[in-house]
Amino acid sequence: MIPVGIIGDGYTAAELVRVLSRHRRARVATVFSTENIDKGFAEVYPHLLRFSEVICEKADIDKLKRECQVVFLALPHGLSAPIVRELIGSGVRCIDLGADFRLKDPKIYEEYYEVTHEAPELLDVAVYGLPEIYREKIRGTMIVANPGCFPTGAILALAPLLKEGLVETENIVIDSKTGVSGAGRSLKLASHFCEVNEGVKAYSVGSHRHAPEIAQELSFAAGQEVEITFTPHLIPMSRGILTTAYVKLRPGVTEEQVRQAFADQYADEHFVRVLPEGTYPHTRWVYGSNFVDIGIFVDDKKRRAIIISAIDNLNKGASGQAVQNFNIMFGLEETEALDFAGIFP
Amino acid sequence: MIPVGIIGDGYTAAELVRVLSRHRRARVATVFSTENIDKGFAEVYPHLLRFSEVICEKADIDKLKRECQVVFLALPHGLSAPIVRELIGSGVRCIDLGADFRLKDPKIYEEYYEVTHEAPELLDVAVYGLPEIYREKIRGTMIVANPGCFPTGAILALAPLLKEGLVETENIVIDSKTGVSGAGRSLKLASHFCEVNEGVKAYSVGSHRHAPEIAQELSFAAGQEVEITFTPHLIPMSRGILTTAYVKLRPGVTEEQVRQAFADQYADEHFVRVLPEGTYPHTRWVYGSNFVDIGIFVDDKKRRAIIISAIDNLNKGASGQAVQNFNIMFGLEETEALDFAGIFP
Amino acid sequence: MIPVGIIGDGYTAAELVRVLSRHRRARVATVFSTENIDKGFAEVYPHLLRFSEVICEKADIDKLKRECQVVFLALPHGLSAPIVRELIGSGVRCIDLGADFRLKDPKIYEEYYEVTHEAPELLDVAVYGLPEIYREKIRGTMIVANPGCFPTGAILALAPLLKEGLVETENIVIDSKTGVSGAGRSLKLASHFCEVNEGVKAYSVGSHRHAPEIAQELSFAAGQEVEITFTPHLIPMSRGILTTAYVKLRPGVTEEQVRQAFADQYADEHFVRVLPEGTYPHTRWVYGSNFVDIGIFVDDKKRRAIIISAIDNLNKGASGQAVQNFNIMFGLEETEALDFAGIFP
Amino acid sequence: MIPVGIIGDGYTAAELVRVLSRHRRARVATVFSTENIDKGFAEVYPHLLRFSEVICEKADIDKLKRECQVVFLALPHGLSAPIVRELIGSGVRCIDLGADFRLKDPKIYEEYYEVTHEAPELLDVAVYGLPEIYREKIRGTMIVANPGCFPTGAILALAPLLKEGLVETENIVIDSKTGVSGAGRSLKLASHFCEVNEGVKAYSVGSHRHAPEIAQELSFAAGQEVEITFTPHLIPMSRGILTTAYVKLRPGVTEEQVRQAFADQYADEHFVRVLPEGTYPHTRWVYGSNFVDIGIFVDDKKRRAIIISAIDNLNKGASGQAVQNFNIMFGLEETEALDFAGIFP
The missing domain is CATH 3.30.360.10 (Dihydrodipicolinate Reductase; domain 2)
Structure with missing residues (x-):
């Protein structure tokens, strides 16, 4: 089982945990939170009772380096860039569900997001994670910029x-x-x-x-x-x-x-x-x-x-696509954990 | 009080009755229905209890001619045209909330609505009932084609x-x-x-x-x-x-x-x-x-x-605008019965 | 026109302004806010554009004493009691949409609301504002405790x-x-x-x-x-x-x-x-x-x-009932500004 | 793969097909419809595109006898009883999602459902399909009366x-x-x-x-x-x-x-x-x-x-529970095809 870390505890993090709960090759090793530290993730999101035993923890990048092969970052823009730099320096691959690595031109990033980009040198390293267009590049990358919804x-x-x-x-x-x-x-x-x-x-x-x-x-x-x-x-x-x-x-x-x-x-x-x-x-x-x-x-x-x-903005528009990217990055079946129908009505 | 007739008992008819219930110069004299004949209109639409005593009746054009000065038609397309011809022949003014008199070119009408227009000679008589554009023409007309939503x-x-x-x-x-x-x-x-x-x-x-x-x-x-x-x-x-x-x-x-x-x-x-x-x-x-x-x-x-x-598609997009047109046609205050704020939240 | 004051700018305040906008005997003289000071009330609640010119103000009890005959208090529990004491001392009648005067036993109030009651001596003065039960008492009172929804x-x-x-x-x-x-x-x-x-x-x-x-x-x-x-x-x-x-x-x-x-x-x-x-x-x-x-x-x-x-929790369950109480207190027609049907669909 | 038949094409049938689409031991062999005959089930319910190739067919009980080991009946009350009798006579097990076999007393059935029960002799054969109470009985039965929602x-x-x-x-x-x-x-x-x-x-x-x-x-x-x-x-x-x-x-x-x-x-x-x-x-x-x-x-x-x-009324309240019963009847893992978390938000 590939140990994965998740930074963030919002709706996209919850959807990541839900999707990964049926992944046969991945295991959520840790979730970092700010407001729910020491709470069970399934206490914060009771629909996941019986599907997650993870306890929310205070952010600890060293722990990710020691214990995870890949990290999903579900953070507000501006926060991911420095963390990603540090993680990939230790060989931990990153899938950023935020905006920091999507725009190739840091000036446009700074104009629209109104913050300075903290790791512009990585913009060329990052691959835009739309598998239907960039599948081959995703395979080998250390950084996936998961697309916006x-x-x-x-x-x-x-x-x-x-x-x-x-x-x-x-x-x-x-x-x-x-x-x-x-x-x-x-x-x-x-x-x-x-x-x-x-x-x-x-x-x-x-x-x-x-x-x-x-x-x-x-x-x-x-x-x-x-x-x-x-x-x-x-x-x-x-x-x-x-x-x-x-x-x-x-x-x-x-x-x-x-x-x-x-x-x-x-x-x-x-x-x-x-x-x-x-x-x-x-x-x-x-x-x-x-x-x-x-x-x-x-x-x-x-x-x-x-x-x-x-x-579905939380699946193909966020967490589902992130897992799709993860599957590609790690040479797994691309549909692993994702091959289920929508719910209607 | 100006006696008005309503043909139809769907949502736009219900909204007409609601709006007209506070009109100081109009009185709903009759409502024609097909499926609710002999039922109280407020039994069909209980939100109108205490605001309408009207009983739904079987259609009877002669009754409209005898008792009403104006008729609101809330009918599926194709049904209004012959009724309108008959009513205006007796001096009863018509406000058609359906589509029959909106398009000036009967060929386009027939292409889109897939029925033959029954009264093409009235298309030039009818005025498109958008007061902000056609106020003056509405004032004198016998037929208002109330706009689509x-x-x-x-x-x-x-x-x-x-x-x-x-x-x-x-x-x-x-x-x-x-x-x-x-x-x-x-x-x-x-x-x-x-x-x-x-x-x-x-x-x-x-x-x-x-x-x-x-x-x-x-x-x-x-x-x-x-x-x-x-x-x-x-x-x-x-x-x-x-x-x-x-x-x-x-x-x-x-x-x-x-x-x-x-x-x-x-x-x-x-x-x-x-x-x-x-x-x-x-x-x-x-x-x-x-x-x-x-x-x-x-x-x-x-x-x-x-x-x-x-x-609001049922007000400015249908019944409210119809009453606005009615007010203009009859020389009343244009905002009569309509001067209320939206409901939020 | 009876000048009325409103303390609060939440949903019940907005509904009060909406209902009072068609009151023929009352005029909203002032609205007190904490977060929207100096904004137009209709800027905060744009459904009221054309129906309210009031500007939100910082709370100023003296102004209420000078300018209003009645005040509607739409405040969290615990805040109304001292204000009401002060207002009625100056002859301003109060309709409290909060909980401070509803429970006759201050011990039960304190048990459930977990605050000390600031004006227990007024609990017997206040009348529970359910007109269908207490109409006569409401007529003469200085304080109406508007019921919970x-x-x-x-x-x-x-x-x-x-x-x-x-x-x-x-x-x-x-x-x-x-x-x-x-x-x-x-x-x-x-x-x-x-x-x-x-x-x-x-x-x-x-x-x-x-x-x-x-x-x-x-x-x-x-x-x-x-x-x-x-x-x-x-x-x-x-x-x-x-x-x-x-x-x-x-x-x-x-x-x-x-x-x-x-x-x-x-x-x-x-x-x-x-x-x-x-x-x-x-x-x-x-x-x-x-x-x-x-x-x-x-x-x-x-x-x-x-x-x-x-x-409707905001009408009969709050602001509508408050206006009904106001009408009774001031000897007006009880249905004034309230005689309209519900909206369906 | 156990071939299963489904009679009906409403929401519970759609949910059955969705749940069974990931069942590793069952295969939907046929779906009977009245209004969608010859349409692909995934054409009627496009959320199932890529998850069902079944074509809706006209009811044909003989086909069920020949080709299916178990049939899910998702029919209005009164219609299941005679079909179930025929199917079990041929050794086909039945899971009735309708009401025909839930009430043990046919008189109460007839009082509430206002039809004569067509197979009262089977009421004692049928097992009420609430696994948490009747698991052992469900194991051996030919007829499961799937509970109401x-x-x-x-x-x-x-x-x-x-x-x-x-x-x-x-x-x-x-x-x-x-x-x-x-x-x-x-x-x-x-x-x-x-x-x-x-x-x-x-x-x-x-x-x-x-x-x-x-x-x-x-x-x-x-x-x-x-x-x-x-x-x-x-x-x-x-x-x-x-x-x-x-x-x-x-x-x-x-x-x-x-x-x-x-x-x-x-x-x-x-x-x-x-x-x-x-x-x-x-x-x-x-x-x-x-x-x-x-x-x-x-x-x-x-x-x-x-x-x-x-x-969820369509899962534990209908189709999910039916599959749970199916798993028990056929000696399969009880959670097969059902071990997934709810969707939030």
Whole structure:
């Protein structure tokens, strides 16, 4: 059993422990907490009773070095970078579920996150952990930058079209709808039940931190700079992200080419389910699972395509994808511990 | 008291009865039903106990002619047209909450609604019932075509910009999120609790019947044909529509001009609240009320504006607006029975 | 216009401002806040845009004395008592939405609320503000102790039976289900969206602070000590309390007598709707309104009655009832500003 | 692989297919449907894409006899009895998720379900499928009567106390709160989104069909007739049942004895988690899992105990328990395919 450490005790940490509880090759050796020190993790999250005996501990990086082969970091941005540097120096591999290693350009990081990057020299070492695009690089890396939840859904929806040059690289509109768990377990008015329930709103309009991440990866896919407009919306549900992406077809591109691009790109991808024509994703179909469902609409007359993707933000959008990356890094079956269906209804 | 008739007993009819229950100049004389004949309306909708004594009746157009000055029709499309013809022939004014008189071109109506229009000669008589745009025409008309719920939110969000020529008339993306009551009280799997709860999906992708209605009215505002892409999404909540509209600024247009267009257009509109810069609508702020809230974001660098509007689909998106039209038609105070705040939380 | 002051800026304060915005005889002169000082109340609660111009102020009791005839206190327990003493000393009448004046026995108050009562000499001056029981006393009082939300629903469900001696005073089980707004706007994990959504739990089992309040008032109604078991449950909704009360019929008591007790007690009560046999309340029917709906089931064979009541916790369970009390205190129409139907769906 | 058949295609059937998809010893050979014949089961329930290749078929009992060793019947009451008789006659074992074999007395069945029982001679053959009570009998039986959802939660909460004679057998109040999936996928107004959302109601007050089932099993546990009052409530959530059961302690019984009864009864039960003192269940902790969580409160002064249980109505309340029974019947590991944690948040 590979001993793994987890830093953090929020919702993504809880989902990591849940997913790893059925992993046949990994064992959660320790969880670091700040507010629940000495409590059983299953006391903090009673749905895990019988599935975790771990006791939350005070952070102790030396312990991770001694006892773990890999560490999942589920921390607010800015905190991971120095820890990662220290851990990899001791040969401990890192999967960072935070934002510190996602953006290749530290200036953009600093502009959006408003902190100085503490380990810019590692940005080239880190691999962006989207297995459907970077699988080979993930295999050998010491640092995985686990993608943001919105970027996961948006990039998987659009990369095939941009890679194949089928759509314009401008005037791309990405409109996402997310459940509330993406905002974490920290108390804030915006996550207070009565402020969310029975309503919907846009937030971080024009300024969300996932926008440059999406733009970066779509630009890599396109081989040229891509301009996007990204707006997230908060929906009264706990889990799930639906992303509706609007693109303009390039002259001469046919619906068949659009569909073929997805078929080609995802033919062997277990976790990507391209839905049949006329069927569009519902976030409930991926609820609690690591799948991303994709629906495709092409309006030949208006020369537009609408690509819709659904993920569970805590699975494919965070902890499930992190375990997928872990499996790849350690040469395990990629679907280990992840091969389960969503829960409906 | 002006005697009014209501045809239909679904959610919009219930909301009409609720709103009219505090109207000082109108009295609901009769409600026509098919499935609840002889039941008290407040037995069908117990929230109206003490507010309505009306008994549901079998449809009887002659009775409307004899007893009512105005009739609200809350019927599935295709059923209103012949009734309206008959009623106005007897001098009874009509407010149609259905789709029959919204589209000026019967061919587009027949393409989208897949029925033959029964009274095409009245399409020019009918006035599109968006008071903020057609107030003067509404005053004198015999037929109001009460707007669709999505069009209300979308048109009020975009008309000022198109009217002033500030934005491109192409590449307009309108992404709407609606609560479930818009689908009515008729049983269907898509409105079954467990199919909606804790999830979100797009529907009628590329084919929603409100798309041509939005395009028609925005084209009138622009004075030229406008091309839109409209996608509605179903959200796990009962009431409310949030519309996020993405447009491209014309060369040279400034943020100030954009904001000024809204300030000018809605300066005297009681039911339109243009929110201050940096504030974006939440559907809860208009819940149960006739207001439309509008938030404006301008990205000068990308030359884009995002306009976000929120309405209560059963009020400003249906019954509240119908009463607003009624007030205008009959020369009453426009806010009569409608001057109440939304309910939060 | 009677100038009124409000101390507090949480959900009950917001509902007070909303209700009072259509009061024809009252005017909100000032609202005291701690965290929103100098902000417009409608900036804090944008659903009130166009309905409130009040600016939140720092607490200033002298200002209340100078400018207000009545003050609504929406404060955590323990804070109201000294303020009320000072205000009534200057002739300002007080309606306390908190717990300080509800329990007649300061020892029970201190046991349950774990603070010393600061003004025990006023407990006999204060009138428990349940108009359906204490209307006459409310008329003349300087201090109204506005009832707790659970007690309102429970007492109105059971008092008629206990008053008439129709049921046993022991083995009474009161099982309540509440929406989340009852917990207020202060941040706490128990009100965090993801901790509440899609689940239900009991809380404060055997120890809720409203239990002694219910027992006190039911004992007064019965004329002897009544023993209750009260358990509240948290439901994933914003508003509403459903209370299911289980009692044992006394020997010889008939179903007819049970129904008659309610008919008699509430014959002239505008805000109490006793539902017909076979109909049981739904909290949606009272949503946003000041009504309490009551359904009655009698099992003659098992000698049991089940009484079910529904209220909106922010209206009849808090602010609506406070305004009802205000109307009575000042000799106004009791339904002023409160005569509106619930919102459904 | 043991070939299994499923009759029915509602939510419980979908949950059976989901659970069985990871069963290492069973294979879903066929699913019978009425409305989805020839559709892929994963087309009807897309969350099962990649987990089920089964095509829905028209009912064909002969096929079940030829190809299946066991059949799960997920049918409305009244339909199972004749099919079960035929199947067991051919040596096919049956697990009936409907009500036909739960009540031992056909007269009570006929009174509550208002149909004639078609196979009363099998009532003694059938075993009530609550493994924590009837494990040994289940092992050898041809027919399992899978318990109702409410009875599962109520019986597991109270049987230990009644079996040990610690509580009175009268004046037992059982107040349950259920999600909407228990009402199935068939369209009905009571399951229409807008009729359920943001509200709570009691239903089937005094007449729910699960009441005699609970009474029967608790009477068996007590060894004497037990009288219960059972009231279910509908909560705006998809899954989960919370049951709050109120009982009266017998003279001399101590809190320790109460807790010990649960500790003894459930010491070796994998799927029953008795929570520590002061912790009460939340349905989210068992969401999507086969666990039942139990919390215990004892009020020594009032001589009362409150036992609260939480289950997922589609798992331990239906399909999970059916698979648990299947595992026992076929001598497999009892937790096979069921050993996973609930999903939170």
